[in-house]
Amino acid sequence: MAGGAETERDDEAAARSMYLIGGRRVTVSDLLEAGLIRVGEALRFRRSRIGVTYDATVTESGLIRLEAGGEEFRSPSRAAMVAAGMRAVDGWRAWLVVDQDRMLDTVRQELLDRVISRVAAEANQRNEDSERRRIHDRLRQARKRAxxxxxxxxxxxxxxxxxxxxxxxxxxxxxxxxxANHGLTTSPSFRAVTLDTPVWLTTPPSDSEDAATTDLSGTEAVPADEDDEGGRDLDVRLTVGNLSPLQGVESVGPNSTLQEAITRMELNDYSQLAVLSGPRNLRGAVTWRSIAQAMHRKASVRLADAIDAQAEVVDYDRDLFEVLGTLQQRDFVFVRDESKAIAGIVTTADVAQRYGQMAMPFFHLGELDQTLRWILNRALDFETVQRLCNRRISSVDQLTFGDYRRVLENKEAWDRLGWPLDRASFICRLEEIRNIRNKVMHFHPDPIPEDAVDKLRRFNKLLHRYRERA
Incomplete structure (x- = not known):
């Protein structure tokens, strides 16, 4: 009996270990449960540059209670930010576990090492867990370099x-x-740039004299555990950086000739050109419009006469919706990267192309939806459709892609269509379409691959060829 209870406890521990490394942020409660810290553990955040120290303790429920004021926080970063009155600080590397004389981040790393070792042993090196160990080791190396x-x-x-x-x-x-569990962040944010943009794997500073801490490239750093207090998990914005590769812009210097600017624009088929006196010093832009206006004003025109000094510059992580008005008025904006250098440009053509990429799958899916409903409504009675859906619906207009699969998987229902097609192959493609639909409806920031759009287009063509037979 005791052996059974022990096995049950081992299974629970194994499940807990798997949960910890399955994509969830480590919390102070996890350290408490693992026995790596204790209730009442003293924590200290020392800002040596200004000679100020903040004290806190760990509560029974795994919260951090500030000595001054008694406020309690689940997130170490939030606790440190409130204690010090700072906008951003990595609390895991700010709080010292006093009796252990080591940072809270070091305790977290010990927990991760334990979990990875335990999972590998308990799972007998199953492929899935070997993969998790590989990622853990890879991030440990990245943290060491940072x-x-x-x-x-x-x-x-x-x-x-x-x-x-x-x-x-x-x-x-x-x-x-x-x-976050390895104390890492990316600079720039990997959410806010294109897929081919390089990012640094770095750590946000644990202390700063400024109200907002900055990372090694000059941008404001986000605490690795800010999401613990409901911070940035729901970040589905489309940013300016998602459209610009941030790999530099074609430019001329303020002392260049107008002929050079025109030649560069002609060679690259550009409608505008940056005028830079340094990577971070934008003097304006030269456009076909500004050149025409300058020539209208006087016959002899220099580059300086054709510079539009009002060219707009926005940060790479700016919400795209916020700059649509500017793009409508000015046709383009220059983009600053994480180091504040002018590293990209976004034009109205870029926006039109991206929204076209996003809209095309919606149109195809809408057509698929309507066509499949029309076919099932013609070929089957409603009672049969409802029975095969295995859920209560009041009309075929409530059918989902999952419902289409459940209905058409039924051989009798499939035969009613009278299609000379292989049912298994058709259902397999329908499942692929369902997965594409889910990705589109979740508004991922990356364009749907062209092969996925082609699948939607071809599936629509097939349905149109055979729908009359139903």
């Missing part, structure tokens, strides 16, 4: 590939949790 001030640089596409992801879809929460 601590040595030699952070790793990797493209967003290659970063996602570490988790077997090809876009910023369903895996994003897990990726952010794994990065």
């Amino acid at each position: 601590d040595e001030h030699a952070p790793e640089r990797i493209s967003v596409r290659d970063l996602l590939a570490l988790w077997g992801a090809s876009d910023r879809g369903d895996q994003v929460s897990r990726i952010e949790a794994d990065l």
Whole structure:
């Protein structure tokens, strides 16, 4: 009996271990439960530069209670930010566990090492858990390089590939949790740039004299655990950086000739050109409109006469919707990267192309939806459709792609269509379409791959060819 209870406890511990490394942020409660810290543990945040110290304790429920004021927080970063009156600070690297004389982040790393070792042993090195160990080891190496001030640089596409992801879809929460658990963040934010933009794997500073801490490239750093208090998990914005690769802009200097500017625009088929006196010093832009206006004013025109000094500059992580009005008025905006350098441009053509990419799958899916409902309504009686759906619906207009599959998987219903097609192959493609639909409806920031759009287009053509037979 005792052996059975012990086995049950081991199973629970194994399940808990799997849960911890399955894409969830480690919390102070996890450290408490693992026995790595204790109730009442004293924590201290010392800002040595200004000679100020903040004290706190760990509560029974795994919260951090500030000594001054008694406020309690689940997030170490939030606790440190409130204690010090700072806008951003990495609490895991700010709070010292006094009796252990080591940072809270070090305790967290010990927990992760324990969990990974335990899972590998309990699972007998199953493929899935070996993959988790590989990611853990990879992030540990990245953290080591970040601590040595030699952070790793990797493209967003290659970063996602570490988790077997090809876009910023369903895996994003897990990726952010794994990065946060290792005290890592990306600079710039991997959510806010294109897939081929390189990012640094770095750590946000644990202390700063400024109200807002900055990362090594000059941008405001986000605490690795800010999401613990409901911060950035629901971040589905389309940013300016999602449209610009941030790989530099074609430019001329303020002392260049107008002929040089025109030649560069002609060679590259550009409608505008940046005028820079340094990577961060935008003097304006030269456009076909500004050139025409300058020539209208006087016959002899220099580059300086054709510079539009009112050219707009926005940060790469700015919400795209916020700059649509500016784009409508001015046709383009220049984009600053994480180091404040002018590194990209977004035009109305870019926006039209992106929204076209986003809209095309919606149109195809809408057509598929309507056609499948029309076919089932013609070929089957409503009672049969409702029975095969195995749920209560009041009309065929309530059918989903999952319902279409459940209905058409039935051989009798399929035969009623009278189609000379292989049912298994058709259902397999319908399931692929359902998965594409789910990705589109979740508003992922990355364009739907062209092959997915082609599948939708071809499926629509097939339905139109055979629908009359139903």
